[in-house]
Amino acid sequence: MKPVRLAAVCAATLVLATAAGAQDAAGHIAAGDREHTAMNTTAALAHYEAAVKADPNSFEALWKASREAIDAGEFNPNAAQRSQHYKNAELWARRAVEQNPRHAEGHFALARAIGRNALTMGSKDRVKFAGDVRSHALEALKYDPKHPGALHVMGVWNAEVMRLSGVARWAAKNFLGGKVFESASWDEAVRYMEESVKLDPDRITHKLDLGKIYLDK
Numbered sequence: 586m587k588p589v590r591l592a593a594v595c596a597a598t599l600v601l602a603t604a605a606g607a608q609d610a611a612g613h614i615a616a617g618d619r620e621h622t623a624m625n626t627t628a629a630l631a632h633y634e635a636a637v638k639a640d641p642n643s644f645e646a647l648w649k650a651s652r653e654a655i656d657a658g659e660f661n662p663n664a665a666q667r668s669q670h671y672k673n674a675e676l677w678a679r680r681a682v683e684q685n686p687r688h689a690e691g692h693f694a695l696a697r698a699i700g701r702n703a704l705t706m707g708s709k710d711r712v713k714f715a716g717d718v719r720s721h722a723l724e725a726l727k728y729d730p731k732h733p734g735a736l737h738v739m740g741v742w743n744a745e746v747m748r749l750s751g752v753a754r755w756a757a758k759n760f761l762g763g764k765v766f767e768s769a770s771w772d773e774a775v776r777y778m779e780e781s782v783k784l785d786p787d788r789i790t791h792k793l794d795l796g797k798i799y800l801d802k
Contacts, residue, residue, distance in 0.1 A: 610640035617649060626656045637677065644691065647681035650674075651694040655701055668705055674698040682721075689729035696721035696738050712757045716765045718742060733785035737794065740778030743769045744798045771802045 617632030630653040636646035651674040658670030675698035681691035696718045703714040719742050725735035746754065746769035758766050778795040785791055 610636040610643050610646055613639060614643070614646055614649065617653070621649075621653065626653060626660065629653050630657050641680075642684055644681055644684040644688065647677045647684065648688075648690045648694045651678040651681060651698055655694075655697050658701065671698060671701040671705070675702055687728055689725040689727075689732045689735065692721040692725035692728070693732060693735045693738070696725065696735065700738070712766075715742070715746070719765060731780075731784050733781045733788065733791065736777045736781035736784070737791055740774050740776075740781060740798065741794055743771070743774035743777065744794075744801065747771050747774060748801060771798070774798050775802065 613632045613636035617629045617636065620626075620629035620632060630650065633646055633650035633653050636643060637650050640646060654670045654674035654677065658667045658674070661667040661670060675695065678691060678695035678698045681688075682695055685691055699714050699721065700718045703711045703718070718738065722735045722738040722742065725732050726739070729735070746766050749757070754766055758764055775795075775798055778791065778798055781788075782791045782795055
């Protein structure tokens with residue numbers, strides 16, 4: 586076979602394989618969406634993972650796999666498995682942001698994943714990654730100012746900083762590089778969380794966390 590013809594055949598094969606992978610990914614994403622709606626987290630995650638394998642560059646598959654992995658981790662009583670879910674979630678979210686850095690869902694997924702992973706770390710690392718959580722939540726809101734999830738993250742972020750003792754906040758700001766903590770306030774916690782409730786009133790977690798903020802404030 587002549588070199589030119591061989592190159593053409595290889596290129597055509599690559600195009601067909603890519604198209605087949607994308608089509609397969611779309612099918613798994615659709616199936617994952619159905620399972621997500623039905624709150625079958627394990628089944629949904631399996632489909633999104635399959636979609637990522639079929640098309641590693643699929644932004645939709647990546648951020649949805651990250652979202653589902655976090656949900657799976659939250660309800661998993663096994664600490665090792667829970668930690669692995671959160672690590673996978675962060676990996677997929679970072680890849681999603683790389684694929685589409687100007688979309689709210691990727692940044693929101695990454696903010697959630699970093700936050701969950703930070704909970705397994707020491708205080709110094711938690712302070713460091715708290716800044717990353719805030720940064721990606723705000724980036725999500727830049728591209729979608731009415732994103733209920735990103736608003737929720739910012740509400741919780743402000744509340745968690747304000748729940749620290751005065752000494753802990755001072756130490757974080759002055760010794761652990763947490764200068765961004767200076768921007769936190771109860772008023773901001775309330776504002777962000779009230780907006781998330783207004784935009785997504787059927788999601789119980791928004792109201793639950795808003796109630797906790799009202800109580801602490």
